[in-house]
Amino acid sequence: FFVYLQISLVAFGGIFGVLPELEKIIVQQHHWLSHEQFIEAFVLSQFLPGPNMVMCPLMGYWIAGWSGFLAGFLGIYSSSVLSMGLIQKTYQRYKGVSWVKRIEVSLRPLVLGLLGATIG
Numbered sequence: 222f223f224v225y226l227q228i229s230l231v232a233f234g235g236i237f238g239v240l241p242e243l244e245k246i247i248v249q250q251h252h253w254l255s256h257e258q259f260i261e262a263f264v265l266s267q268f269l270p271g272p273n274m275v276m277c278p279l280m281g282y283w284i285a286g287w288s289g290f291l292a293g294f295l296g297i298y299s300s301s302v303l304s305m306g307l308i309q310k311t312y313q314r315y316k317g318v319s320w321v322k323r324i325e326v327s328l329r330p331l332v333l334g335l336l337g338a339t340i341g
Contacts, residue, residue, distance in 0.1 A: 225296025
């Protein structure tokens with residue numbers, strides 16, 4: 222759980238940036254999986270729908286069964302879910318403040334542009 226939690230705290234934008242560190246910890250340091258199993262988990266996760274982090278619960282399952290799956294799932298996703306919840310709660314509290322409204326309105330074109338860029 223704590224290995225995945227630590228990785229999730231620095232994995233902004235997905236798992237690709239932390240793959241080497243994750244492999245170092247799981248394969249080289251703890252010897253929970255072989256290099257080949259690590260690569261298999263990554264490849265399988267690319268075929269599954271959802272975020273790239275889906276490889277972490279899969280590796281957890283291979284390491285410790287269903288309890289490992291749960292630990293991998295909670296470890297890799299909990300920091301993101303808690304962060305989004307905290308941001309949402311803070312936004313709901315201050316959404317009536319004028320400068321917060323101005324920031325929200327000014328970010329709308331940026332969001333639309335980024336969404337448009339993903340389509341084309």
